[in-house]
Amino acid sequence: MRLLSLAVELFSRVRHKLLPSMLVFATLTAFHTASASTQDLTGLWKAERHFGPRARGTLIIERSASGWTADFIGHIFSLRFENSKLTFVLPDKEGSFSGTLLPGERVIAGHWTQPNSVIHGFQYATPIRLGATGPDRWQGRVEPVDDECTFYLMVTRNADGTLRAFLRNPARNFGLQYGIAALIVEGNTVTLTGHQRDKGSQAVIAQGRLDPEGRVLSLDFPDQGGTYDFVRDESQSSPSYPRGRKPERYTYRAPSLLHDGWPTATLDEVNIDRAGIEKFIQMIIDTPIDSVHAPEVEAILVARQGKLALEEYFHGFDRDILHDTRSAGKSITAVVAGAAMKSGAPLTLATPVYKLMNGGSFPSGISPWKRAMTLKDLLTMRSGYYCNDSDPAAPGNEDSMIDAMLAGTGDPDFCHYVLRVPMAYPPDKESIYCSTNSNLALGMVGRATGQSPLDVFDRLIGEPLQIHTYGWPLDGVGHPYGGGGIRIRPRDYLKIGQLMLNRGTWNGRQILSAEFVTQASAPLHELNKIQYGFLWWSIKYPYKNRTVRAYFAGGNGGQAIMVVPELDLVIAVFAGNYGDHVGLHVQEDYVPNFVLPAVRQPGDDPHEPVIEQHFMTPYAHPPPVVPTSVQN
Secondary structure (H helix, E strand, O other): OHHHHHHHHHHHHHHHHHHHHHHHHHHHHHHHHHHHHOOOOOEEEEEEEEOOOOOOEEEEEEEEOOEEEEEEOOEEEEOEEEOOEEEEEOHHHOOEEEEEEOOOOOEEEEEEEOOOOOOOOOEEEEEEEEEEEEOOEEEEEEOOOOOEEEEEEEEEEOOOOOEEEEEEOOOOOHHHHHOEEEEEEEOOEEEEEEOOOOOOOOEEEEEEEEOOOOOOEEEEEHHHOEEEEEEEOOOOOOOOOEOEOOOOOOOOOOOOOOOOOOOEOOOHHHOEOHHHHHHHHHHHHOOOOOOOOOOOEEEEEEEEOOEEEEEEEOOOOOOOOOEEOOOHHHHHHHHHHHHHHHOOOOOOOOOEHHHHHOOOOOOOOOOHHHHHOEHHHHHOOOOOEOOOOOOOOOOOOHHHHHHHHHHOOOOOOHHHHHHOOOEOOOOOOOOOOOHHHHHHHHHHHHHHHOOOHHHHHHHHHHHHHOOOOEEEEEOOOOOEOOOOOOEEOHHHHHHHHHHHHOOOEEOOEEOOOHHHHHHHHOOOEEEOOEEEOOOOEEEEEEEOOEEEEEEEEEEOOOEEEEEEHHHOEEEEEEEOOOOOHHHHHHHHHHHHHHHHHHEOOOOOOOOOOOOOOOOOOOOOOOOOOOOOOOEO
16 A cells, blocks of 8 residues: 555656646647648559469479479478379468479479469469479479559549549559549548449448558558558659650660560561651550540550561560450460360360260260350350350359359359350350350360360460460369460560461461461451451451451450451550450550551552551440240
8 A cells, every 4th residue: 555655646746747748749649630631632642462472483393212392482392293293282272383294304394373363363373394403303483473453543633622533453453343533531531432333323432541641541442452551652653654754755666686486676677667656656655644544555566577576565564574365365265276186186176065075975965055066166156055244144154153163152163164054045056255165165175185275285385486474364173264364475475466377387387277277367257246266356457548357366454466467467465454445445446547557568658657547446245135045
């Protein structure tokens, strides 16, 4: 009790001395808190998060009398070796390796599978080759696809003092989905509101807090990994803009020679008007980023006469970054199927789907329509499945299938899934865009060859074309997805178009048959009011005083490989306008109105100015057709 009395007496003596200081501290705190809510928040804000994967770097595999081991991320792991196949799995599902010891034992070739992406959902497989560095020792590098997300938030002030905003996201264009329109500040609480796509009226999209100094704006996006801390982006080279805030005037420079399979040339050497291209690229650089719908072109490459003559990047993108191809990856699936057939695999366009996928005999009880379905029907989007991607109610709808797999409620094996989808029409009757068709086509390649389609790609396409880096999405059981979404580097992407232009040859090696290329690129039938071949679109463009036919791989957001055989021309474009009609600007505007007018033909006057054309393609998105009956 005596000690307690002394403590009370001591506090009573000093509290009157502490009180002024405590009042000053409280006043300053209140001042800072109040001032944070009155900060001028207008301007550009940036937030980015990196989710891994952690497992990356040098992988060393060794063989000893006691077995095989892997030295990776600071640990030693035991490998399983069976029939020249080597496998191991990291704890906690952080990744896995599967490779083959090739004849001669100088190389182990395989793939690394990383965990599901926080941002993209899928697992990705990336190729890895380990070279011998000594007796019974091989070494290589694991380079998984980066799982990261960046947001740019532009805030401006309305005449009435309220704040408007829009959000851009180069990885998935989440800003378009959110439809953010306004930013509201109440004290230190910040709210983003907007008209979220498919959800009607204006609603709260994200909430968070502004720190007392007004320097960090923390907003929660649960579906994209949690809280993002936005800070002001005042950098002159900000990737939010095509080439920074105040870019220098563009001057053309020929692409670098990298010994990656691409010979290079200047525009003049391949008879493309330099002034016309400079004007085109300058237009892209000058694109105002004033809304979520502003075009976001990230790469443009042009090859003519077999030489790379233009290579330009924007928005912080570069030649070494893997970019999502979206549905342009379907055209790569067609190339894999064509290469497998050319190599002698027991696979033809007439191969029955259900017979091959069932091990050589038809399953009992299948319908006549399913019995009649062939590989060609899958490649032409004429399978007859009830699987329209524009119809959420269709059993084979891609989004429904993927969402169910990621949620753990659907079939993780996408080929098995689609084989059970009912038929809406007999095969080869109706053209309906359905991503599960191309995925099943890739599955047929695997079943016919007895190999993973990734091994088929590496052996028949990747090795001759020097495509050694990519990220291929996988379904829930580890099968490569053939419906799109392959991540690839720009110069490698362009090679696919050049291979098609060369009628299936690369450096004198016949990878695809010329007949397959002719059929794949031909306008075989109409799909969504555009001509279609084997997972390649076809279209005619005006060119000077005539028309030329082009065929292309097209993907959501502005991804395209455009081939114009009459002009010996290939164009590749990557962009980030996912889910937005403005993504069609590549096919509708850039190629016909800017690139083609700059291409010279023999006899053209080199001093004649380039005249821009004004062409719009007849793209259409018809409403989903609901079949009157279905057949299992």
